[in-house]
Amino acid sequence: VQLVESGGTLVEAGGSLNLSCKASGFQTAQYAMAWFRQAPGKDRVGVACINLSGAHLYYADFVKGRFTVSKDNAKNLLFLQMNDLKPEDTGMYYCATEAGPGPGRSAGGGCPYRFRVWGQGTQVTVST
Numbered sequence: 512v513q514l515v516e517s518g519g520t521l522v523e524a525g526g527s528l529n530l531s532c533k534a535s536g537f538q539t540a541q542y543a544m545a546w547f548r549q550a551p552g553k554d555r556v557g558v559a560c561i562n563l564s565g566a567h568l569y570y571a572d573f574v575k576g577r578f579t580v581s582k583d584n585a586k587n588l589l590f591l592q593m594n595d596l597k598p599e600d601t602g603m604y605y606c607a608t609e610a611g612p613g614p615g616r617s618a619g620g621g622c623p624y625r626f627r628v629w630g631q632g633t634q635v636t637v638s639t
Contacts, residue, residue: 532606557618
């Protein structure tokens with residue numbers, strides 16, 4: 512199981528970014544997936560979660576209305592469209608999947624799944 516994120520960069524406040532995550536070693540159509548983020552000096556927290564079919568979406572309160580999670584199961588890809596970015600959105604963004612061993616970690620936001628494998632992350636920096 513491997514996840515590789517991309518798309519992070521420096522952006523001005525109010526701007527937009529679209530993050531991508533390429534999955535390999537499993538089929539995204541068979542597992543829920545999620546985005547987490549970690550700001551400097553803070554814990555990793557769930558941002559958004561999507562079920563295996565992509566029909567059910569869950570978001571942390573601090574991104575609702577601004578971020579949209581989606582997946583392309585035919586291409587084994589996960590996306591996070593981020594609009595109206597704020598400086599507090601700065602952090603390392605990680606893609607995660609249910610696939611894999613262990614008890615996993617909750618993404619919060621009402622997401623009913625637990626996530627066991629993360630990618631290496633992609634850095635998002637939002638300037639004022």
